[in-house]
Amino acid sequence: MGKDDRFDDKLEEKIDELVERKGISRRNFLKFCGAIAVTLGLEASYLPKIAEALVSGPRPPFIWLQFAECTGCTEAFLRSSSPLIDDLLLNKISLEYHETIMAPAGAAATKSLDEAVAKHAGKFFVVVEGSIPLANNGNYGLIGGKTMLQIAQEVCPQAKMMISLGTCAAFGGLPAAAGGLTEAECVHGALNGLPTIKLPGCPPNPVNFAALIVNYLLFNDFPAVDKLYRPTFAYGTTVHDLCERRGTSWCMQGFGCKGPTTYHNCPTVKYNDKTSWCVQADCPCKGCAQPDFWDKGSFFNYSGRYGA
């Protein structure tokens, strides 16, 4: 593939090096840069900067904490593509602590956490997955003998930024749904309003997570957020307004679709390398990125096509 005159020689060299080292195609790499630009709402002139941010620079340290969760957010993160998940893990971020992935266990794992917090205080990103059970003095959730609340209190305020990933971390999610016994709360609430960026979704879309990181690498800053601390690039418009079926005879509004009241960019970024998303697969939006979505009535209109 030929050179691109938008990029200077030094950047070209770095891209070549990356392409060769990773065995990924140059075309796919540039396609990803373009996709990130679209997701973040940036003009095409930012393309070289995005490429630059992805191929150079120190790797920002990340600490990933898992509380009352199902690991679906981690699984979503593992579906990241271009930069492929292996590239993201080895070359883009430094994942200092993540219980699902890390090699050490037990005391050695806890040591990794303690070391990372001490070494990178004020500089690391903390990603929180899951909500925090507050009932029973926090004893519904223990890791290494500490309550999840204790761990959150010790680690999160030391971070440069807290990312509440997924609906449980962002809004309490399923453990906080009606009928729950554990008084689960979102981490922002459990830590008395500690500043955060929320990326709700069940699961959250890894494209938006990647865009958040790239945005930081680009501007050394965080994107604009709404009143619920959601980045507007991903949560500024309703699913319905972005939906390819809006105004067509295939619109699912009559079947209980929550698209009109759900703010998320699913129709444009889709899931699993743009393979599909809920409405494309003929099921109504369940509103999984909205607060309290578990308690907003049935997920289908059973008197319609999906009834019996």
Next chain:
Amino acid sequence: MARVVLDPVTRIEGHLRIETEVSNGKVASAWSTSPLFRGIEPILKDRDPRDAWMITQRLCGVCTYVHGVTSIRSVENSLQITIPENARIIRNLLMGAQFIHDHLVNFYQLHLLDWVDVVSALSADPAKAVTVDNQINSARTRTTSYFTAIKQQLAAFANSGQLGPFNNGYWGHPAYILTPEENLVFMANYLEALKAQKEVAHMHAIYGGKNPHPQTMIVGGITLNKDLTSSRITEFRNHVTAAQSFVNTYYLPDTTYLLGRYKDYVNYGPAENLMSFGEFPLSSSEPSSLFFPRGAIFNRATSSVQTVDVNNISEHITHSWYAGSSSRNPAQGETVPNYSGLDTAGQYSWIKAPRYQGQPMEVGPLARVMVNYGKGHAATRTQVSAFLQKLGLSLPAMYSSLGRTAARAIETKVIADAMVSWAGQVTATTPSTSAMPNRKTFSMASSGSGVGLNEAPRGALGHWVNYSDQKITNYQMVVPSTWNFGPRDGNNVPGPVEGSLTGVPVADEARPLEVLRVIHSFNPCIACAVHVFDPNRKSTFEVSAQ
């Protein structure tokens, strides 16, 4: 005597603590603790049973799909629904894709670092790595420059000083016995698998809308309608073929070779009793048409597989953090959470201790493969025999940590092969081939009760539902990790994992690598294992299970 505690156990789903008592360099006793309680059952109460799958699917984002479809099956069982043929096939394909994905990730991302020393890989000779690669599978065509690039990538990572997830691993532990070249080949495949699993997950996106947490489930069928086209069917088939190729080229040969190098693990992590509920209905008739049959094996008697009657399940809470009576059938289960601090002599887990005919039962890949074998499942027998022959072992060797990890790869191969033909049986939507619920054939009842049984990648799974006025009155689940990771029962008999850890060598008490190997052979997935009932509800289930 020393107490060695692993908390948190990492490279698993969920939160797990394992405590062992080590004596003369070996584990003498073990205690399995789940330290997280989410309380999903009470959240299900009073909801429409047709919505329950959305919630139960969130029991686990790793075993995604399985708790969703099991819930759907329980409601369909209550209504005696036969789903459209297209929906049956698609559900089998979604389940099969889940098996392939889950097992790949277990072997490469969760289990492999127990056997492979990353640091040693840095001193490998890439040319010699090619030789090793071809020894593992002669069909591989990777070159010296490929392994040079992998080595450079790992070296650049190590030299950056930011070791991230590899920091503080048990590198250099005497139990790591592979050569630097073997370690390099396996690290290369760790990275290849990371990419492959992302592709495998596309299958869920095609027929489920997304992964994790596919969304096309509905009581009576599958929502797919407009998007069930011939090009989607082809797209899915291409992914199955690619996944099958990865299993044949990498996963099965890698597993066979690695276990051949760690053959002593035939002596550790023993299994005694096994149970499988069976999976993949090949017609509307269950359990007779199940591709993987239902059955139980006691005391390693592979040739005499027993039938399974779920009425013989009881759950003990003697050593769990609940108040109430000590042993009940899940159909009458009721439990009050009662945390009393961690005491291995008393109560020490949120998981209950399920028993079948009073016995602890191991569930999962080993159970399925041995039940299949005992029942004469041809494809399984072929793969088991090939594996055993390659390692110079006989059938009893399967009842071990080694056999458990082998069984996972063996059944992945069997399932991937079967999926290739299933994928060709799906038909694009027409008025007569719709996968959607056929409203003419059933109507939602006001009240009812049903059971949904299946095999999740980690083992036998059952959901029981009771409802009246179209609202759930009682919901109960018995899940794989409850069977495997449960604590001691009322008779102080250890759970399968606890029992299986006895005798495992521990060369270095500060770094119990060998213990981790046996734990990971069970592929712990803990988020779903903990569950509770609303103490105020005492309704019982009236279900005649097969």
